[in-house]
Amino acid sequence: RALEPAGRKRYWPLYEVASHYGLPISMHSAAFGSRANTGTGWTSFYIEEHVAFSNSMQTALTSMIFEGVFERFPKLKLVLVEGGFGWLAPLMWRMDREWERMRAEVPHVKKPPSEYVKSNVWLTTQPVEEPERPGHLSDIIRWIGADKLMFSTDYPHWDFDHPDFAFRAALNREEKRAILGVNACSLYGLQ
Numbered sequence: 001r002a003l004e005p006a007g008r009k010r011y012w013p014l015y016e017v018a019s020h021y022g023l024p025i026s027m028h029s030a031a032f033g034s035r036a037n038t039g040t041g042w043t044s045f046y047i048e049e050h051v052a053f054s055n056s057m058q059t060a061l062t063s064m065i066f067e068g069v070f071e072r073f074p075k076l077k078l079v080l081v082e083g084g085f086g087w088l089a090p091l092m093w094r095m096d097r098e099w100e101r102m103r104a105e106v107p108h109v110k111k112p113p114s115e116y117v118k119s120n121v122w123l124t125t126q127p128v129e130e131p132e133r134p135g136h137l138s139d140i141i142r143w144i145g146a147d148k149l150m151f152s153t154d155y156p157h158w159d160f161d162h163p164d165f166a167f168r169a170a171l172n173r174e175e176k177r178a179i180l181g182v183n184a185c186s187l188y189g190l191q
Helices: 009-021 046-051 053-066 088-105 113-120 134-144 173-187
Strands: 025-028 078-081 121-124
Touching (some): 009 025, 046 053, 088 113, 088 134
Parallel strands (some): 025 078
8 A cells, every 4th residue: 555556666776675685575455554455445344455455466566567676676576465366367367468469668578477477476375265166276376386375374363364274275285385385485595
């Protein structure tokens, strides 16, 4: 809920320092703040607010890609915290399609947006999207890449995800290990 989108150059000194030191930047969409969490203003109910967390994540990521943040700072690591992750694959598809159509507007963006996502972006799992068919969650995780997800619980909040029950998806042992700990240890240099 920043004053303006996250890709604006006023924020680039932060990205430069983080990139220089190899430190990930984490962004979290808070439940409350001085600015509305939606593009159309303030919500009436917490459920609207909660569902809209992913909207602000999408806006931040889109801005950072098209403003050229990852082109300028190719080693920058971005972690999108507690905005879910099921929206990422369709967003990548859409950004790539729009970039193909309008790339003359952003000549500084040299690669398809999905490539910046694959090289520079990680997400935490909370809240885990739980489709009716668990196989759909497996598909989403594989489209995004199990190496790009880090388990988060949001404990002790009432809507936290318990690691024993959060993934009804059919994941292999390596994917589960990666999501439940290996990815975070690797990203944050805890190995």
